[in-house]
Amino acid sequence: MVDVLRIKDLIVEYTTQRGTARAVDRVSLTLGENRTLGLAGESGCGKSTLGRSLMKLVPYPGKIVSGDIILNIDHDITWKKGTIKKGDVSILELNDDQLRMIRGSEIAYIFQDPMTSLNPMLSIGKHFIQIQQAHDPTIEDEQALERAKEVLESLGILAERVDDYPHQFSGGMRQRVMIGLGLVLRPRLLIADEPTTSLDVIVEAQILEEMAELKEKFNLTMILITHNLGVLAQTADDVAIMYTGRLAELAPTEALFENPQHPYTEALLQSVPDVTKPDKKLAWIPGAPPDLVNPPDGCMFNPRCPFAMDICKQEEPPLIQSDTGGLVACHLYGRS
Numbered sequence: 001m002v003d004v005l006r007i008k009d010l011i012v013e014y015t016t017q018r019g020t021a022r023a024v025d026r027v028s029l030t031l032g033e034n035r036t037l038g039l040a041g042e043s044g045c046g047k048s049t050l051g052r053s054l055m056k057l058v059p060y061p062g063k064i065v066s067g068d069i070i071l072n073i074d075h076d077i078t079w080k081k082g083t084i085k086k087g088d089v090s091i092l093e094l095n096d097d098q099l100r101m102i103r104g105s106e107i108a109y110i111f112q113d114p115m116t117s118l119n120p121m122l123s124i125g126k127h128f129i130q131i132q133q134a135h136d137p138t139i140e141d142e143q144a145l146e147r148a149k150e151v152l153e154s155l156g157i158l159a160e161r162v163d164d165y166p167h168q169f170s171g172g173m174r175q176r177v178m179i180g181l182g183l184v185l186r187p188r189l190l191i192a193d194e195p196t197t198s199l200d201v202i203v204e205a206q207i208l209e210e211m212a213e214l215k216e217k218f219n220l221t222m223i224l225i226t227h228n229l230g231v232l233a234q235t236a237d238d239v240a241i242m243y244t245g246r247l248a249e250l251a252p253t254e255a256l257f258e259n260p261q262h263p264y265t266e267a268l269l270q271s272v273p274d275v276t277k278p279d280k281k282l283a284w285i286p287g288a289p290p291d292l293v294n295p296p297d298g299c300m301f302n303p304r305c306p307f308a309m310d311i312c313k314q315e316e317p318p319l320i321q322s323d324t325g326g327l328v329a330c331h332l333y334g335r336s
């Protein structure tokens, strides 16, 4: 199996007047072709920052400090000003022109909030035209619209609606449009950032099913970012749990749900409602994630962890192999 993506020791920081917050802290990951990696963790733990780094699109004042992001490209990409040869490409070394050729067509990103990501002044068709022409200025409007209609129909939206504006669509349809915009250039790697968070559970289930079908049809490798662990149980091959910018645990989905290793993973799972157990009291995690400008010493989860030992307050746990075929960063493991 080819590795479509390899992230090595990635560090991303936001520097503000208050100080520097390390939003992605030494993250390393490998993603094989056609796999879906779920990325979960509480709000502010760095999921979107990690996702956006992969396209070198960290918003100001964020900065990729160090590390490497290697994308595998399975064909030569040639345009007016040059060629990117197929094979492994280091995203952080690409210039703006090269990035423009990669964004959308090799790595696409479905942003978190469809209402603010779509331009209310532009028809849906115009959005599709712009994306395609930004990548290839020789594409005529008509040709781009035909492709837009095809993609919309594959998402259950009537082709004639290309002339409508974002406000004329329901929340679920807007999200489908966002997915369509992500897919229109046939990317190899799709990063979907909370693609269903603002939707009701029925539309959410429909969209997730459609995404699974599209994944097959478009031969996609995916990173699915979500708060909703239930969504990952159905869709992801592997799940990475982030806490304060670090990987707390990474494991094959089934192993992670059946035998969570990190106390944080366990706590997140305990807080998922279970319809088959209506009497079960939902657990919550006491406290809140720490301020990233002034993080605690040792394991960053130690102030909230029911198993915290002395060492947890002093030393940061390394990420080590777990017994369930994954990785875990916790002092409960790896000591004899």
Ligand SMILES: Nc1ncnc2c1ncn2[C@@H]1O[C@H](COP(=O)(O)OP(=O)(O)OP(=O)(O)O)[C@@H](O)[C@H]1O
Binding pocket: 014, 015, 016, 021, 022, 023, 041, 042, 043, 044, 045, 046, 047, 048, 049, 050, 059, 060, 061, 062, 227, 292
């Ligand atoms: N524009 C910004 N300026 C300063 N700090 C920021 C900015 N954006 C993010 N951060 C910092 O980076 C951290 C991670 O933010 P990020 O948006 O990546 O989290 P997330 O896991 O995607 O959260 P959510 O689940 O709410 O979308 C935040 O806790 C914050 O400290």
Ligand SMILES: [Mg+2]
Binding pocket: 047, 048, 049, 112, 193
């Ligand atoms: Mg986010």
